[in-house]
Amino acid sequence: MQVEPELDRVQPETKDENMILLTGFEPFTTGQGLELTHNPTADIARAVAEELEDVMGAVLPVSYQETRRTLEAHFESLRPRAWVGLGFAPHRTQIDIETIALNVEHAVRPDNDGDQPFMRPIIEGAPLAYQTRLDLTTAIADFAEHGVEAFPCLHAGAFLCNQTFYLGCHRVASIASMQVAAFIHVPPMDNYERFAAGLKRCLQRL
Numbered sequence: 601m602q603v604e605p606e607l608d609r610v611q612p613e614t615k616d617e618n619m620i621l622l623t624g625f626e627p628f629t630t631g632q633g634l635e636l637t638h639n640p641t642a643d644i645a646r647a648v649a650e651e652l653e654d655v656m657g658a659v660l661p662v663s664y665q666e667t668r669r670t671l672e673a674h675f676e677s678l679r680p681r682a683w684v685g686l687g688f689a690p691h692r693t694q695i696d697i698e699t700i701a702l703n704v705e706h707a708v709r710p711d712n713d714g715d716q717p718f719m720r721p722i723i724e725g726a727p728l729a730y731q732t733r734l735d736l737t738t739a740i741a742d743f744a745e746h747g748v749e750a751f752p753c754l755h756a757g758a759f760l761c762n763q764t765f766y767l768g769c770h771r772v773a774s775i776a777s778m779q780v781a782a783f784i785h786v787p788p789m790d791n792y793e794r795f796a797a798g799l800k801r802c803l804q805r806l
Contacts, residue, residue, distance in 0.1 A: 641686035687761035696753035701766040706758035730769035743798035
């Protein structure tokens, strides 16, 4: 597997060298056909950002075209030193911290705008994959401190979670001021407070 080569990294002018961007998603229809009317990651991103001074929360659309445009606009306007994306995974049973971002977008169901790509590269000519620079061991320990089990996961699929993860990792490889890109899949929970507490600790370490 081709994984993150050494690239010349550009140093842009930064707005806030300490800024962390935290994103969730709007509702969507899952690959298994479950139509969501609410996406808890949007609430988590907003709530956690309100409690941490150097964290900006944002909610992304579920559209291959618009998600990319929105995320990259946030990257350009905020110039964050780190980005953490949250994705709701209603068919998963555990918190998964993604390890590998793949340069492919592929959908078994259309996105919210009707786009259904077939094995389409996210960035033509870019590496097949990137590995997150998040310290997985430390992140897992941060969640464990708050009674939450989190696990490393090989990759984030090929839907919008993976698209954003790849775009974040590509920026880390290209722009010197951005140091970490990470993605966490969140399963259904009765209460997200302990997850949010562990996430806050993880962001504070970044």
